[in-house]
Amino acid sequence: MKKYVMAGAISSILSYQACVLAQENQSKSDFSKQSYFLDGFSRNNLDQEKVALSTHASRLVVQLATDYQQGMAIDWADYLFSEKLDGIRAIWTGDRLITRQGTPISAPSWFTDDLPDYAVEGELWAGRNRFEHVMSVVMDDKPDDMEWGSIRYMLFDLPNQPHDFVTRFDALVRFVDQTAAEHIQYVAHFPALSESHVQSLLTKVDQNGGEGLMLRKMTGGYDLGRSDNVLKLKLAIDAEALVIGHVEGKGKHEGRMGSIVVKTDDGKVFKIGTGFTDKQRGTPPEIGSLVTYRYNGYTKNGIPKFARYVRIDKSKQ
Template structure:
């Protein structure tokens, strides 16, 4: 809390500095989890377990509390984690297919709302502290699920695909039914943080995050509204994002400084996304620029 006698302009900059310092500490303390790469195709699929890619908020249980991938404490109700053993597991806090916004809103509240958390499931997909290959960690997840014996804690179903064609067919069916895509995890992989080819994601479209740095005025039928968002990626590239904005987004666009997710189809030679289209606001990306 800043003293009341601090001038308003100085108060603004001091507040910004304190928030930046807090974010730096948070970044240093956040769990070092794996990050998935795009599925390249042409792999020996017998070497991978396949699961659904759940469109929710990634959660990490460190044995005592739930955290986001960015190292932010998740204020879950006491009953939600009651009886969980002191073993680290990670998964997706998931409200169901097509309900990412509900999962995000629920898990970001400082004061949890029981009725909202009753809709959340914790879909387990890895056990960071368990030694050995992914097969051994799957066994640890099964033990965790059995120990807690709660319907909202489930080990994500894993299966094998026999061919590229069957994998693509399964991905298409999952998306048609409202899912986001599939994940592939190498059976022999040891747990390691950062991005690598042990964990892969397969979706019909690529997506990424960028920070809103401006609102471009609309023209024609969009006069007086937002025509496009001016965004900047974590690597510093800037571009306009107009496609995909709904009428409500143009009237009340995402705030400058917020992070949004966009979809795209490959990259130009310059590295900018092709056919970029606005998807949604991301409220859990405050530290993305530090990855």
Template structure:
């Protein structure tokens, strides 16, 4: 495997913002100065070491605390709330993200699972957080048997093709409404000191002893090769699933990065756009929204009406909302061909275009 570059070190004397738990630390302890000859930060019960910095004022500082669970030979990132303060506009949990699968990858021996169209959620031992660091307020009964010392990465899932329903439940202020219809689909445990296979097994063992109807440890099957990928992708999509994920055997959890050890496989592309207006409905949709007027990250404008249900047409996503849509390819003018609305993204605040391989752009 290619050797990974080590993390950047803090600049001496640089003023940064750090926290183990933004809600529990006093205000005066949220800011620290790096000593002229050290990168270790002291001042409360746990010393913290800066191991990675953003380009301006440590906007994305990553810290290690004494209580971290480290993987062998790797500088691991983990702390109580696993979130950053939002004062510099760079919030977020540093979850591991996937690259897209390409034909030059031999998937034989990788672990294969279904790609779920749920809401990404990170359990830090106390609460759920989104990729942006926003807290999800799950009812107590839902998390009753969850571990306090194991971090869990997964998705809050309603069912195939039901992304919008999952979002509606999670963002609702009424925490008792609908959570019993969700499951937390777990696909990793970032702070366990082990390889991928052992991390998943440890989580399965924990929930075998601490049973709950609201947790499912996602099944992973050993991939036999590219033909196996095609067979399973066709099966999942026939069941209205989103696609597949494959994970390299014995791999680490790569915090805060898009990892080459985790790949996503789909027969369509998806992206995020911002809602800027509405088109009036015609025919059976007279009197309600016919389509959402959207703008892509690149600035291209397009409309999407397919995928909206009757409820969403009566009460469409607000202007400024970020939505996810899927499409087959881009037209010569750069617009998505046959776009379909999937749902509102409450874990994103900016549009994001899909990256298409050579030969798929502007067809």
């Protein structure tokens, strides 16, 4: 039986501070003290050839998380959890950096020089509540060295490798530990002890401005498309919709946008009037743009409840 060891002391109940909250300010050496390791695994066991990522209609087919529903029948001992980072998911194919949609990312050469000659996957991230900053830096065709200095490549998987997640992640940790590049790090993972344990951490993540948690099945392979091997937990749900109209504001918002009218993939039409800054109301998302909104459940008519604006998804236009 494979033995799993957490470097450092193991607590029966992992504190939030020890697991999640500190991640934003940790250095690479700090990360290596916390990660999950697999004894006796040699990185040489991995196929070191460049991995050809599966493509379909010019879009990458990557592993996608399934939304966790409370009460789901899962064995918590089979899963590791990590904080869900609010950045841009990016795949290094072995010779170029691209988004999940296959869009090339014009990163400075120094940013990718230390990446391996096989595929790795992670999040381009600059800390909590800085998605708009990451978007403006990463999606710029003319990379700014100084701006890219604020971006970290937070690795979490090796796509298309024929191994379980713990084996893939262990190899990823070993790679990161061997590179001197401080901007290349890995997302720390920890044991999911129970549903109540994870739900309590999820609440604390939300209170501290985090986006949510991810659960990865330790024995899970890298499935292409939606998979139960990766579960996504959020107190509120994010979704995307197409902007089809603007509604003029009233009262304090007179003379600028009061709300946007959006349409979901399943044809639901509704207004979103909260979540905007004054500046965003002056220059609202254009008709035809794709926006992310956040909501808490549905009305009896199937309309998202308490829908509020989050951002424009320029990477998916």
